[in-house]
Amino acid sequence: MTANTGSLRRIFLRWEWLLVGLISVVAFANSQLSPYFLDGSNLLRTTSDFMEIGIMMLPMVFVIVTGNIDLSVASTLGLSASLMGWLFMGGWDIWLAVGVTLVVSVLAGLLNGFLIAKLKLPSLAVTIGTLSFYRGLAYVLLGDQAARGYPEAFTFLGQGKLGGTGIPFSLVIFGVLAVIFGLVLHKTTFGRYLFAIGNNEQASRFSGVPVDRIKMIVFVLSSLMATLAGFILAARFGSTRPDIGSGLELTVITVTVLGGISIFGGSGTMTGAILALILVGILRFGMGLINMQGQVQDIVIGLLLILSILLPRFGKQLTARATWNSGIAFRLAGAMTVVLLFGIFFFWSRTLVLGH
Amino acid sequence: MQNKRLSLLVVSLLLFGLLAACGDSTATTASVTTTTAAAAAATTAAAATTAAPAAAGGGKTFILVPKALGNPYFDTANKGAQEAAKELGVTVTYQGTATSDATQQIQLLNSLIAQKVGGLAISANDADALAPVGKAAMEQKIPVVSWDSTIAPAGRMVHINQANSEDIGRGQIQLISKLIGGKGKIAILSATSTAPNQNTWIGFMKEELKKPENSGLELVATVYGDDQDEKSYTEAQGLMKTYPDLKGIISPTTVGIAASARAVTDAKKIGQVMVTGLGTPNQMRNFVKSGAAPAFALWNPGDLGYLAIYTLNAISSGQIQGKAGETYKAGKLGSYTIDKDGVVLLGKPTVFDASNIDTFNF
Numbered sequence: 001m002t003a004n005t006g007s008l009r010r011i012f013l014r015w016e017w018l019l020v021g022l023i024s025v026v027a028f029a030n031s032q033l034s035p036y037f038l039d040g041s042n043l044l045r046t047t048s049d050f051m052e053i054g055i056m057m058l059p060m061v062f063v064i065v066t067g068n069i070d071l072s073v074a075s076t077l078g079l080s081a082s083l084m085g086w087l088f089m090g091g092w093d094i095w096l097a098v099g100v101t102l103v104v105s106v107l108a109g110l111l112n113g114f115l116i117a118k119l120k121l122p123s124l125a126v127t128i129g130t131l132s133f134y135r136g137l138a139y140v141l142l143g144d145q146a147a148r149g150y151p152e153a154f155t156f157l158g159q160g161k162l163g164g165t166g167i168p169f170s171l172v173i174f175g176v177l178a179v180i181f182g183l184v185l186h187k188t189t190f191g192r193y194l195f196a197i198g199n200n201e202q203a204s205r206f207s208g209v210p211v212d213r214i215k216m217i218v219f220v221l222s223s224l225m226a227t228l229a230g231f232i233l234a235a236r237f238g239s240t241r242p243d244i245g246s247g248l249e250l251t252v253i254t255v256t257v258l259g260g261i262s263i264f265g266g267s268g269t270m271t272g273a274i275l276a277l278i279l280v281g282i283l284r285f286g287m288g289l290i291n292m293q294g295q296v297q298d299i300v301i302g303l304l305l306i307l308s309i310l311l312p313r314f315g316k317q318l319t320a321r322a323t324w325n326s327g328i329a330f331r332l333a334g335a336m337t338v339v340l341l342f343g344i345f346f347f348w349s350r351t352l353v354l355g356h
Numbered sequence: 357m358q359n360k361r362l363s364l365l366v367v368s369l370l371l372f373g374l375l376a377a378c379g380d381s382t383a384t385t386a387s388v389t390t391t392t393a394a395a396a397a398a399t400t401a402a403a404a405t406t407a408a409p410a411a412a413g414g415g416k417t418f419i420l421v422p423k424a425l426g427n428p429y430f431d432t433a434n435k436g437a438q439e440a441a442k443e444l445g446v447t448v449t450y451q452g453t454a455t456s457d458a459t460q461q462i463q464l465l466n467s468l469i470a471q472k473v474g475g476l477a478i479s480a481n482d483a484d485a486l487a488p489v490g491k492a493a494m495e496q497k498i499p500v501v502s503w504d505s506t507i508a509p510a511g512r513m514v515h516i517n518q519a520n521s522e523d524i525g526r527g528q529i530q531l532i533s534k535l536i537g538g539k540g541k542i543a544i545l546s547a548t549s550t551a552p553n554q555n556t557w558i559g560f561m562k563e564e565l566k567k568p569e570n571s572g573l574e575l576v577a578t579v580y581g582d583d584q585d586e587k588s589y590t591e592a593q594g595l596m597k598t599y600p601d602l603k604g605i606i607s608p609t610t611v612g613i614a615a616s617a618r619a620v621t622d623a624k625k626i627g628q629v630m631v632t633g634l635g636t637p638n639q640m641r642n643f644v645k646s647g648a649a650p651a652f653a654l655w656n657p658g659d660l661g662y663l664a665i666y667t668l669n670a671i672s673s674g675q676i677q678g679k680a681g682e683t684y685k686a687g688k689l690g691s692y693t694i695d696k697d698g699v700v701l702l703g704k705p706t707v708f709d710a711s712n713i714d715t716f717n718f
Contacts, residue, residue, distance in 0.1 A: 034471070042470035045492070049463045148484045159488055237458065239484030245459065288467025294425060294454035 015260035019275040030286035051170040052229040059222040067265025068123035074248040075134035080230035082138035085147025085240035109223025113216035138242040148239040158236030182270035198265030415446040416474030428718040436658030440665035458482035477664040479504040487511030503664040513678030518655040525560025539572035540603030588615035607633035617643035637716040651709040
């Protein structure tokens with residue numbers, strides 16, 4: 001083998017290409033299974049279901065690249081939407097309420113950042129704590145009440161369409177933010193620092209990377225984007241209840257990891273994460289179109305996530321070994337079983353759709 | 357290099373697996389669709405659920421959306437809806453989310469709107485949050501009704517309300533009066549002292565007690581079990597101790613009625629103290645049969661689903677527009693009128709007793 005074909009192979013073996021392949025397969029299958037899939041206005045309307053997840057995913061890439069995790073995003077979303085709604089119901093101007101909420105959001109991010117960066121507590125434990133804490137505050141604010149009656153200028157954030165087109169306004173916001181976050185991650189010193197911290201925090205510290213400050217910034221960013229997602233979701237609903245967006249953190253992390261961002265930190269691309277968002281989006285939409293039941297959809301997404309973690313590990317182990325041995329054969333058999341089960345399951349789930 | 361080739365192989369296997377799986381189902385769909393074209397409306401039901409409900413050849417396809425799947429209450433509503441579908445010659449598909457969650461329900465509704473289904477009957481997880489998506493459906497000329505749990509008026513045409521407070525409250529007194537022969541001391545075991553539903557019902561119970569035909573009934577106490585099983589049980593025991601000649605307990609809450617019936621059973625006072633209230637058949641079956649709680653009330657979710665589909669069909673066929681004052685017929689349930697808030701009332705609560713309880717499963 002020449003070096004040339006080797007590098008070509010390296011390019012085409014990238015995770016992003018697998019995602020592109022999966023997206024094509026799913027899109028093709030969807031268009032075969034449902035006549036309503038390839039319909040511009042349907043696809044555009046569906047994108048607004050995933051924009052809050054997408055917006056929270058952008059800083060989540062940063063967080064996970066540094067080798068941390070933020071489980072509190074959906075609760076921060078809930079706290080922000082509830083605080084804004086509570087202030088609005090108290091007679092405040094909506095934009096003033098938005099401003100105050102943004103300040104509180106920075107504080108929420110700083111609390112996460114302080115506990116993790118300064119007190120050196122594990123991010124998993126800290127953000128499980130703030131997950132309950134922030135959601136609890138949301139319930140304290142609104143109780144069993146709902147905030148509603150937001151002005152149209154605000155609900156445009158979640159329900160608005162661009163000009164006469166069917167393009168949701170939230171999609172535009174996401175697009176702009178995605179470009180900015182992508183550039184920051186891959187083209188700036190700050191982005192390089194994120195990878196450095198994820199690869200070896202100790203070494204980065206010794207080479208003068210301001211590790212603690214960067215971690216603080218990353219968690220504040222995560223909190224701010226969760227707040228923005230909270231505004232968009234509240235605008236889309238036209239109301240806020242304290243349980244708004246519960247459980248979204250798991251979807252956000254699923255998409256990020258599926259996008260090839262290593263859960264151990266230090267590697268991944270923004271393109272991969274965005275492709276994974278598209279994949280999950282059209283997969284969900286397609287499963288909805290063929291009326292697959294909710295539980296089954298969750299199982300499919302879960303299996304996809306497991307596969308996405310399994311495959312790169314398996315690939316790495318393969319390349320790390322020079323020759324065949326029983327270990328490799330065992331793992332190959334394991335992987336094939338998983339793939340086979342996935343296929344059988346997919347086929348079987350079709351009968352579930354039929355059988356109700 | 358050979359190893360890299362191997363990992364390529366694995367990846368392509370995965371893709372192949374996916375393709376094969378999808379290919380299989382595509383084939384199934386295709387063959388089903390062919391039969392659809394040839395066969396009568398009866399077979400379209402299967403085809404409709406496979407790929408495209410709206411594409412079904414014969415009647416329209418309505419979707420019944422519960423708050424969440426896997427709840428016997430909603431499954432019973434679906435049974436009623438299927439019965440209505442059979443009578444009307446339409447197809448009803450039961451589609452829901454795994455959990456009671458507004459965000460997921462909106463996602464589901466978006467995919468149903470995309471399929472241009474014939475109509476939506478929704479039990480809403482959040483009245484306000486579902487209004488925009490309901491509006492979007494109506495803009496696509498898809499009729500929307502809500503049932504069991506309402507969507508804000510802007511997001512639906514008609515709401516099917518299961519029961520009104522006055523019927524529930526007055527009905528409870530009529531039930532206990534029948535059980536104890538119109539004479540004796542009764543007590544109420546409620547949920548919490550602040551529960552708005554229960555307090556409204558108790559208000560109507562007191563109204564009903566003022567009627568001359570209920571003069572033999574004496575309400576001696578109202579106690580609160582806080583919707584906790586143990587506390588309700590203790591409160592029921594307390595009532596029987598304080599008032600040894602107590603004849604009946606009304607518990608307008610599902611936790612309280614079961615706890616009261618158990619307390620009466622354990623005190624060996626079956627026949628002496630009658631329990632009634634609001635409960636579900638599955639939870640009360642044994643007490644109905646033992647005589648501890650011979651009759652109780654609740655609306656019948658099957659009728660609720662039945663009426664929702666009849667209403668959708670009336671709107672979809674142009675019989676009504678969903679405006680206040682319009683009247684339409686709903687099969688075995690008779691005729692209904694839309695009130696000024698765009699609400700249709702299912703009717704008086706259903707009474708469950710030994711004669712009918714075994715036909716219900718929720």
